[in-house]
Amino acid sequence: KLIFICSPNNPTGNSIIRTDIETILANFKGLVVIDEAYINYAKQRTFIQELTEYPNLVVMQTFSKAWGLAALRLGMAFAARPVIDILNKVKPPYNINQATQDIALKALENIEQVNQWIKVTVSERENLSAQLLALPNVKKVYPSDANFILVQVEDALGTYNSLVDLGIIIRDRSKVALCEGCLRITIGTAEENIRLLDALKSF
Incomplete structure (x- = not known):
């Protein structure tokens, strides 16, 4: 077993x-x-x-x-x-x-450098989560202990395709059981996260 x-x-x-x-x-x-x-x-x-x-x-x-x-x-x-x-x-x-x-x-x-990368990623994750919550087209941001965030949005497929058109690649998880309407966003650099947020605000 x-x-x-x-x-x-x-x-x-x-x-x-x-x-x-x-x-x-x-x-x-x-x-x-x-x-x-x-x-x-x-x-x-x-x-x-x-x-x-x-x-x-x-x-x-x-x-x-x-x-x-x-x-x-x-x-x-x-x-x-x-x-x-x-x-x-x-x-x-x-x-x-x-x-x-x-x-x-x-x-x-190189473990000290890896630990620093982790620290930055976690900080960016918390910052990105908070800012995503403030967007009108975001319905829910799931708490995360990983290097990504699961976000439920109004139009998952439309949002995904619009981001792809801008060269921003995330994961469409809306067809996964219990993840309807959800996108999975990997934490990027501060600059990448700002670009993502700006794009989402424009939709």
Whole structure:
């Protein structure tokens, strides 16, 4: 048996309440896999510290988001030794090439810069969220712990197409279940966010 929990979640950006996850871990008779791809942007701390408490816990993280190394396709799984032993038996041999390992190790030397990028992104996220809420065509801005914001607007497809015409690329999530009328906006630089807001104000 296996449960996957994405926290922070994509596309909503919200983190699952920690005590709810702990309740699942304590009562579910199977593996609980927490996908923490966006954890670097969250107020909530990682579940890695809880690995010694829950033998059925698996925590997944990646270099694709905060580290900006999506092309590496490098992720990590943290779990108790018995779980790791099983994973090692089924994973492909030599599944991470030497170049990927070298780049990842080099990236880890740059952690102070990465933390600064995260700090700027979180600040821009909060600022952009507040300004989006003030727009008349925005119905709802979902709270986010990720590097993106889910926004419900009056005309999702029309807004999306108008932004594309201006060279501003976001994600149309209006056809995703429970995300009707929603667009997903990745946090850009301050200048990019201002350009987005100016465009939305003009519609």
